[in-house]
Amino acid sequence: MRIIVCGGAGFIGSNFVRVRVREHEDQILVLDKLTYAGRRESLADIEQEPGFTFLQGAIESEQDVERALGALPGVEAIVNFAAETHVDRSIEAPDAFVRTNVLGTFTLLEAARRHSLRLIQISTDEVYGSIEQGSFNETSPLLPSSPYSASKAGADLLVQSYHRTHGLQACICRGSNNYGPYQYPEKLIPLMVLNALEGEHLPIYGDGLQVRNWLFVTDFAAAIGRVLEAGAAGEVYNVGGPDECANIDIVRQIVALTGAAETQIEHIRDRPGHDRRYSLSSERVEALGWSPAVGLAEGLARTVEWYRRNRAWWEPIRSGDYRAYYERHYGRALTGS
Numbered sequence: 001m002r003i004i005v006c007g008g009a010g011f012i013g014s015n016f017v018r019v020r021v022r023e024h025e026d027q028i029l030v031l032d033k034l035t036y037a038g039r040r041e042s043l044a045d046i047e048q049e050p051g052f053t054f055l056q057g058a059i060e061s062e063q064d065v066e067r068a069l070g071a072l073p074g075v076e077a078i079v080n081f082a083a084e085t086h087v088d089r090s091i092e093a094p095d096a097f098v099r100t101n102v103l104g105t106f107t108l109l110e111a112a113r114r115h116s117l118r119l120i121q122i123s124t125d126e127v128y129g130s131i132e133q134g135s136f137n138e139t140s141p142l143l144p145s146s147p148y149s150a151s152k153a154g155a156d157l158l159v160q161s162y163h164r165t166h167g168l169q170a171c172i173c174r175g176s177n178n179y180g181p182y183q184y185p186e187k188l189i190p191l192m193v194l195n196a197l198e199g200e201h202l203p204i205y206g207d208g209l210q211v212r213n214w215l216f217v218t219d220f221a222a223a224i225g226r227v228l229e230a231g232a233a234g235e236v237y238n239v240g241g242p243d244e245c246a247n248i249d250i251v252r253q254i255v256a257l258t259g260a261a262e263t264q265i266e267h268i269r270d271r272p273g274h275d276r277r278y279s280l281s282s283e284r285v286e287a288l289g290w291s292p293a294v295g296l297a298e299g300l301a302r303t304v305e306w307y308r309r310n311r312a313w314w315e316p317i318r319s320g321d322y323r324a325y326y327e328r329h330y331g332r333a334l335t336g337s
């Protein structure tokens with residue numbers, strides 16, 4: 001296939017591009033603004049593959065989007081990963097979330113309409129809000145808690161409106177919490193792995209009993225691939241991970257895998273509006289022939305090993321702007337690197 005992948009230099013986008021270029025021989029153009037979270041280094045091993053092109057640009061810029069479309073003749077679909085993605089940053093500074101996640105998706109929808117392209121919008125379980133028991137399905141009401149999840153819900157509604165009003169061939173994939181190689185260390189699992197390896201504190205929000213539904217990133221990439229190949233226009237597909245786990249138990253597993261000390265764990269001020277539990281029913285995407293291949297125990301071990309072996313990927317992050325963010329957000333400095 002010929003696909004434009006927006007946000008392909010980020011965590012999930014780069015993993016998706018790697019699978020599509022290597023295993024499906026797709027022609028891929030990555031359009032990415034290269035924000036703090038976007039890194040060419042995450043694509044370094046596939047930059048030379050035939051059929052891979054990179055273009056720096058913003059999804060909210062019609063000019064950049066048209067430039068990308070012009071650079072990939074015969075393009076069939078846009079897969080949109082591009083977003084501001086960190087809940088804590090959306091509480092501190094929500095502007096970019098509205099600009100990229102809402103206005104950016106709108107700009108892509110208009111382009112897809114003009115050029116009669118399919119659009120796969122990558123969304124999140126957070127649009128449903130928190131659920132104490134049971135699981136959300138695709139018809140559950142949207143009740144987002146944070147500016148991040150509200151901006152993603154807004155984008156989802158725009159996508160659905162373009163399908164209903166203009167007949168745009170669009171699908172939405174709502175994934176649960178992803179983890180694995182190339183994840184920026186502001187997120188729970190890589191943050192805890194690196195802090196554990198570097199002998200630093202392991203900051204848990206509140207009581208740490210919040211539950212997330214963990215999905216290994218290559219499993220999400222495979223599900224998105226199935227939706228790209230066989231998804232029905234206008235449909236939403238939930239993609240949940242195989243294992244639920246409380247944050248505190250994830251951190252205890254990371255402590256065990258890294259040989260860190262439990263005394264590094266520190267409970268700190270809770271996140272405002274913190275969702276207690278996420279859970280998705282994935283029956284619809286399973287009916288397309290998808291199922292998760294990597295369980296949490298195996299995925300965590302693989303993730304810790306990847307960060308151990310890829311210091312050259314994460315050390316420049318921890319010595320750059322991330323330090324200032326960390327100090328501002330956690331009220332203390334990183335000391336390790």
Ligand code: NAD
Nearest residue numbers: 007009010011012033034035037038058059082083175178
């Ligand atoms: P990420 O923060 O690692 O990467 C985001 C990428 O988008 C970066 O490469 C960044 O440079 C790019 N980007 C940001 N603003 C842009 C703009 N205006 N124009 C072009 N590119 C821009 O994100 P991620 O964790 O890989 O998430 C990817 C998508 O998946 C997001 O839409 C997110 O909402 C969704 N999602 C994430 C998770 C998760 O657990 N990480 C789970 C479900 C869904």
Ligand code: DAU
Nearest residue numbers: 085086087124125126176177186187188203204205210247
């Ligand atoms: O559920 C899917 C979502 O998962 C995606 O849509 C988001 O883009 C992605 O960032 C992620 O959101 P979360 O808020 O669930 O992920 P995060 O890694 O920030 O936090 C996971 C849990 O860990 C959450 O309950 C908050 C907690 N946490 C997080 C950090 C960074 C801590 O206790 N301490 C921390 O330092």
